[in-house]
Amino acid sequence: MGTIVVTGGTGTLGRHVTERLREAGREVRVVSRHSAPYAVDLRDGRGLDAALAGAGTVVHCATTPSGGDERAARRLIDAAGRAGVAHLVYISIVGVDRVPFGYYRTKLAVEGLVERSGLGWTILRTTQFHDLVLRVLQGAARLPLLLPVPAGVPDQPVEVREVAAHLAELALGEPAGRVPDMGGPEVRTLEDLAEAYLRASGRRRRVVRVPLVGASYRAFRAGGHLARDRAVGTGTFEDHLRRHFAPGARG
Template sequence: MDVLVTGGTGRLGQRLTAPLQAAGHTVRQMSRRGTGPGGVRGDLATGFDLTSALGGAEAVVHAASDPRGDPWQVDVAGTRRLVEAVDRSRMRHLVYVSIVGVDRIPYGYYRAKFAAEQVLLASGLPVTLVRVTQFHDFVDTLLDTARRGPVLPVPMGWQVQPVDVGEVAAHLAEVVGRPPAGGVVEYGGPEALSAADLARAWAGVRAPGAHVVVTPVPGKLGAAFRDGAALPTGGERGRRTYGEHLRG
């Protein structure tokens, strides 16, 4: 199929081209600037060039997001613009990349992702919503940002199940070729770990001498992560562990 990847220059979007092409698809990567081989221009925040970017697309992997900016404009309104610009006579599968726990974790960005899911479910398009867990390198970034000199504070009791971004890309390439699920499926890493376990593993490789300090996080957000809201309840699993990622 002719597959358009939104967020084509992002952490995941960049990794999608190879497995999609290996599966026999023609791939175009959409971004605001349309840079790189196979790059096409399209702006979810404004709708600029969306119709031309989507022209001819038989499948879309919707991986664009704006967690650091205004996700309600890009993730929610942008998804609505995408739905309006799709050629419904050609569209065979729209795969949306979401996050495990968006329906259970009271966090603003997650609420926006959940709202974008509802836009797609109401669109009448052939959709599959793939909720994935946090990427290994995203966990690295969070821990590196949290470290304060020799001290590495982490939330007490938080549970996560990080996954390799390359395995997510390969899985999404498989999902594209399957019949649309018409709802939510999940994909996570091979093992559930506490934030403290992740921090100790990371510090042992990336910041020797750092002291992990476990800190209680009050409120509904902390309770959700402690109760396992960020852990997948079903679906397929990756194989590469966080420890293997750190050693790799």
Template sequence: MSTILVTGGTGTLGALVVTRLRAAGHEVRVLSRHSKEYPVDLRDGSGLDAALAGVEVVVHCASSPRGGDDVAAGHLIEAARRAGTVTNVVYISIVGVDVVPFGYYVTKHKVERLLEESGLGVTILRTTQFHDLVGQFADALGRLPVVPVPKDVRVQPIAVGEVADRLAELAVPAAAGRVPDMGGPEIRPLTGLVRARLAATGRRRWVVRVPLAGKAYAAFRRGGHLAPSRAVGRESFAEFLRGAAG
């Protein structure tokens, strides 16, 4: 069994990856600024050398929409080089990061390039949005009496557990490069999914489709974030809602 380090190992995706890897018998180190065993701050790289000692595989799930992912990745790459034992850095990315000029996507694409140019063994998996993210988006907007949703945007949500399964499969010493994308089983208008989430949580709101401006919005309308040819996910958004309700 391998020694595997998981960044973002307490997050929505990372925690599931950790559970799967430990169930398979691996020694797993979970990075966190508040960890007693491996206190690490990716923002400045502190603690990384100790955490990476003897590690073969890194699963990089840590990410922040507030920015700084590229800086964090730079610290991780430098430390992995110093460790000298890391043979595979598995990175979770997003479908469309190379064609949708949305700030968070642009940074994720930069991280992909940093990893590919690092000289380390790298595995990159891009997926479409998680069911949970769509649900959180609807929940946040649902606090308003009128819910504004970007007009003519479709999404292809996928179950986070299915992505965790795939990352656990990829967390092996041999790097695989850019692997096939993962998309959810169906592409649906974002407006419809927001309405479904609101209904499932008992909130009656007026949902308004709002046209936006800018290149990122245009790219989302064109479907740059979708993977219709890779609709490999099994759980639908409706099934996700039923599970969340249960």
């Protein structure tokens, strides 16, 4: 069966994928910039060949909005080819082909690299994680009195643990190509999600709808990042908030 390598295996998604795969009895090798003994920065690739030696499957969760994902993917694909990896699993985002947002364009470009890699591959697109929505709202709430959100933008956040479970299942199977998208259980406005955050956190702010401009904003307003017909997730944003703000919870 071979070792399964998880890039970004200490991150928001990767650590849950790693946990699921180990629960399934598989040997998992975590690759990230600070994870000994396989501390690898995919942008320069040093140590990558050793990290992939003997691997049968790679789950590519490592990503950074600050840039470098395409270069990292090329290095990973080249090294996977040298190592004889049979299955490359990649996590992407719903709407990367519909929303002209810079990070989304990068994710779409990496999808293309995976598809043309010559390896067996699987790509899963999901909607935004609850964790990301919460971080965005926490950042906006740093302003006094107000919590601004983009006007008229819907969202469909999904529970990261559910995504991890599905991604691990895909990694344990055969290459499946582009699989059906995965979305959270509810499509809601950002204003509604902001109000839920304020109630859970006990913070007092007035939610303000801020109209923006540009093609990306129009695409988000039109719901290009949603998977309305694939609302297969079950955990709600309130479920996530209850765990996050529970007494003794981390963060």
